Amino acid sequence: MNSIALPLAQTGVVRGACPHDCPDTCAMLVHVQDGRAVRVQGDPEHPVTQGFLCTKVNRYVERTYHADRLTVPLRRVGPKGEGRFEPATWDEALDDIARRLNDIRNGPHGPQSILPYSYSGTLGQVQGGSMDRRFFHRIGASLLDRTICASAGSEGWKATYGDRMGPTPTEAEHARLILLWGTNTLTSNPHLWPALRRAREAGARLIAIDPIRTRTAAQCDEHLPIRPGTDAALALGMMHVIFRDGLQDDAYLRDHTVGAEELRIRAAEWTPARAAETTGLPAERIERLAHEFATTRPAFIRLNYGLQRHRGGGTAVRTVSLLPAVTGAWRDLGGGATLSTSGAFKLNSGALQRPDWIAPGTRTINMIRLGEALTKPDAGVGGPPVQAFIVYNSNPAAVAPDLGAVRAGLLRDDLFTVVMEHFVTDTARYADWVLPATSQLEHWDVHTAYGHLYLTLNQPSIAPVGQCLPNTEIFRRLASRMGLDDPEFADSDTDLIRQALKSDHPWLAGITFERLVQEGWVRLNAPEDFRPYADPRPNTPTGKIQILAPELAAHGIDPLPTYIPPAESAEADPERAARYPLMLLSPPEHPFMNSTFVNVPSLARAAGDTKLLLHPSEAGERGVAEGDRVRCWNDRGHFFGRAVVTEDVRPGVAVSYGVRWAMHSDGGRTVNDTTSQAVTDLGGGAVFYDNAVEVEPAPDRG
Numbered sequence: 001m002n003s004i005a006l007p008l009a010q011t012g013v014v015r016g017a018c019p020h021d022c023p024d025t026c027a028m029l030v031h032v033q034d035g036r037a038v039r040v041q042g043d044p045e046h047p048v049t050q051g052f053l054c055t056k057v058n059r060y061v062e063r064t065y066h067a068d069r070l071t072v073p074l075r076r077v078g079p080k081g082e083g084r085f086e087p088a089t090w091d092e093a094l095d096d097i098a099r100r101l102n103d104i105r106n107g108p109h110g111p112q113s114i115l116p117y118s119y120s121g122t123l124g125q126v127q128g129g130s131m132d133r134r135f136f137h138r139i140g141a142s143l144l145d146r147t148i149c150a151s152a153g154s155e156g157w158k159a160t161y162g163d164r165m166g167p168t169p170t171e172a173e174h175a176r177l178i179l180l181w182g183t184n185t186l187t188s189n190p191h192l193w194p195a196l197r198r199a200r201e202a203g204a205r206l207i208a209i210d211p212i213r214t215r216t217a218a219q220c221d222e223h224l225p226i227r228p229g230t231d232a233a234l235a236l237g238m239m240h241v242i243f244r245d246g247l248q249d250d251a252y253l254r255d256h257t258v259g260a261e262e263l264r265i266r267a268a269e270w271t272p273a274r275a276a277e278t279t280g281l282p283a284e285r286i287e288r289l290a291h292e293f294a295t296t297r298p299a300f301i302r303l304n305y306g307l308q309r310h311r312g313g314g315t316a317v318r319t320v321s322l323l324p325a326v327t328g329a330w331r332d333l334g335g336g337a338t339l340s341t342s343g344a345f346k347l348n349s350g351a352l353q354r355p356d357w358i359a360p361g362t363r364t365i366n367m368i369r370l371g372e373a374l375t376k377p378d379a380g381v382g383g384p385p386v387q388a389f390i391v392y393n394s395n396p397a398a399v400a401p402d403l404g405a406v407r408a409g410l411l412r413d414d415l416f417t418v419v420m421e422h423f424v425t426d427t428a429r430y431a432d433w434v435l436p437a438t439s440q441l442e443h444w445d446v447h448t449a450y451g452h453l454y455l456t457l458n459q460p461s462i463a464p465v466g467q468c469l470p471n472t473e474i475f476r477r478l479a480s481r482m483g484l485d486d487p488e489f490a491d492s493d494t495d496l497i498r499q500a501l502k503s504d505h506p507w508l509a510g511i512t513f514e515r516l517v518q519e520g521w522v523r524l525n526a527p528e529d530f531r532p533y534a535d536p537r538p539n540t541p542t543g544k545i546q547i548l549a550p551e552l553a554a555h556g557i558d559p560l561p562t563y564i565p566p567a568e569s570a571e572a573d574p575e576r577a578a579r580y581p582l583m584l585l586s587p588p589e590h591p592f593m594n595s596t597f598v599n600v601p602s603l604a605r606a607a608g609d610t611k612l613l614l615h616p617s618e619a620g621e622r623g624v625a626e627g628d629r630v631r632c633w634n635d636r637g638h639f640f641g642r643a644v645v646t647e648d649v650r651p652g653v654a655v656s657y658g659v660r661w662a663m664h665s666d667g668g669r670t671v672n673d674t675t676s677q678a679v680t681d682l683g684g685g686a687v688f689y690d691n692a693v694e695v696e697p698a699p700d701r702g
Ligand SMILES: Nc1nc2c(c(=O)[nH]1)N[C@H]1C(S)=C(S)[C@@H](COP(=O)(O)OP(=O)(O)OC[C@H]3O[C@@H](n4cnc5c(=O)[nH]c(N)nc54)[C@H](O)[C@@H]3O)O[C@H]1N2
Pocket: 021, 022, 023, 056, 120, 149, 181, 182, 183, 184, 185, 187, 188, 189, 209, 210, 211, 212, 214, 226, 227, 228, 229, 230, 231, 304, 305, 306, 307, 308, 310, 585, 587, 588, 589, 590, 591, 592, 593, 594, 595, 659, 689
C-alpha cells in the first residue's frame, strides 16, 4: 500500500481498523469511489491480517449501507418493546434527553439512578471509552462493571502473571506442540490459523480441548472432548504426571514463581484416574498429554474464553496458565500460553476517561446482573433504583444472560431508555429514544489488540450515513446541553487519539498520531524476540509468577490452583442436574459477531435457523430426530431450535450457537433466556456455559 489517501477522499483507499471484539484487530483498507465505500480489504502488508478479512467483516460495506440502517433520531410512539418510532430532529432528541437526565440527576434519587451500559460494538479507544466516560463520571452516574466477556480469565491471569501477555501469531509459528484450549480458532481468532498451519508444516501437532468437535477441532491432529467446566482438573492431572515423572523445570520454578512446592502437593492429589473421572477423558490420554506438553519444545497453549464461562472460570484459567511455568515452556520463543496480549498496550486511559472525576462512593453495577439491576428497586447492590438507562456499543436485550429479567426491566414505564445504534436491535425496541451512530467507516479511532502487538489507526473513509453522529459527538452535545462546561468536553476525536498516545511507556515511545496517519499501524516497541515470561518481572504483589496468590484468599478463593465444579453440574447441584441433565454451550455462530451482523442478509442465510445440537444418545432418549423443532428450557426460560443430531457434541452437552436476535427467533426467545446471572469465582464474570437445561420435541404448530 503506497497510496495513502487522506480521510474523506472522494475516490481512493483509506486505512482503517476492524472495530470488532476479536483478538485479530485487522488492518483494513477501505476502497472508496465517489464518496461511497465499495469494498473493504485486509491489509496485505500487515503481518497478522495478511491480506484477508473474516466472513463477517468482508460484509462491512453491506452492513454500512443496509436498508435498515438508522439515519435519523427516533422517538418511541408505541408501547416499549414493540419497536414503533417516529423520526425526530437531533435538537428535539438531545433537548429532551438532556432535560430528562437533568431532572433525574437533580431529583430525589440523584445521579446514581442513571446507568450507562456499553460493551464491544467497537473496541476503539475513542468511540468505545472516552467522552462517554467523561460524561458519566462528571454527572455522577452509577459505574458499570464490564464483566460480560473476559473478566474471570483476566482476574485469574492478573493474580498469576500480572499484565496479560503471551506469544502472538508471529511467535506461535515456532511452536511444535499447540493446545487450542477452549477456543474455536477458525471462527473466533482466524488470523492465528495461518501461523498454526505454518507451524504444522514444520512438524507441530495441534490438539483441541473442547467439549464440541468444532470446525477448529475437526482440523486438528487430535480432539479431546472434555466435560464442560473441568479444565482445571485436566491441568492438575497433567501437573501430577509432570511432577511425578520429574519433568518440571525446577530452576524456572525456583527463580520465577512462588508456591511451587504447594502446587506439587496439590497436584499429587490429582491422579490421572481422578482427573479422568472428572474430565471424562481417558487417564492414559491425560498421561500422554502431560508427557507431550513437558517434552515438546516449544509448547504453546492458546487458552481462550470457553473455559472461563463457568463458575470456576477464573481459577480454571489460572490453573491452565501455570502449565508453562511448571515446565519452563515460557523460556522458548513461541512457548507459553496466551489468553490475551492487551497488557502490552499502556495507552493513557486516565487522560481519555478521567477516572479522577468519579465521585467517591459511587456504586458499581455488574453488567451481567442487568436483569436484577433493572427490576430490583435497590438495583440489587443497594442505592437508588435505576431510572435512566443509556446504551451504546451493546445489545443487552440479546447478549445479556437471563433475558426474561432484562426484558421485564426494559418494559418498566418509569425507566427512561436511550439507545445509540446502527439498527433497531432487540434493545433499541425498548428505547424512548434511538440515536443513529456512525460506523467505523465514518469516524476516527485508535485500536489496541488482544491477539498481537500492533496499534492501528482508523481514519474515516466516508461521510456519516444520513444524520449519524459518532458516540463522542453525541456525548459532547449532551454535555453542552446539560450545562457541563469543562474544556475536556470540547476535545475533538483526533485530540482524543493524541491524548491516548501520550504515555511514558517505552513500548509506545515514538508512536505518534502523525506516524499512525502515515503508516496506518505500528508495532509496539516490544522486544523482537518476544518471550514475555522467559525472565519475567511480573507486576504481581510478590513480583513473581504467583502459583500461590495469597490475595485471593481475602476474597474467599483458594489461593492455589484448584478445580471448582460448574455450579449447575451434577457434582455441585445433583438435584438441579436431575431436572436439567444437559449442559448448554452457546458459543459464537461462525458468520456472526456476538449479536452483530445477524441482520445482514448474506450472513443470516449462511447461519440459517437456530440449531440445537445433541449427541445421538441424548436425542434418542428424548425422541428427538434430526431437523425436529425442539424446545430447550430450564427454570429461567426457554427457546426453540432445530435439532441437529451429531457425535460432534459429548453426551451430557447441548449446543446452540449464538448470539441471535430475539425478534428474529422462533417464539421471540433465544439461548439467553436460559442463561444465568450468576457470577464467576473471580472478576464477577458471566457463566454463559454453566447452564443446565432439558430438551424436548416441540412439534411445529399447525
Ligand atoms: N466469528 C466470531 N468471532 C468472534 C466472536 C463472534 O461472536 N463471532 N466473538 C468474539 C469475542 S467477543 C470473543 S470473547 C472471542 C471468544 O473467543 P473464543 O474463546 O475462541 O470463542 P469461542 O468461539 O466461544 O470458543 C470457545 C470454545 O470453548 C468451548 N468451550 C465451552 N466450554 C468449555 C469448557 O468448559 N472447556 C473447554 N476446554 N472448552 C469449552 C466451546 O465449545 C467453544 O468451541 O471471540 C471473538 N471472535
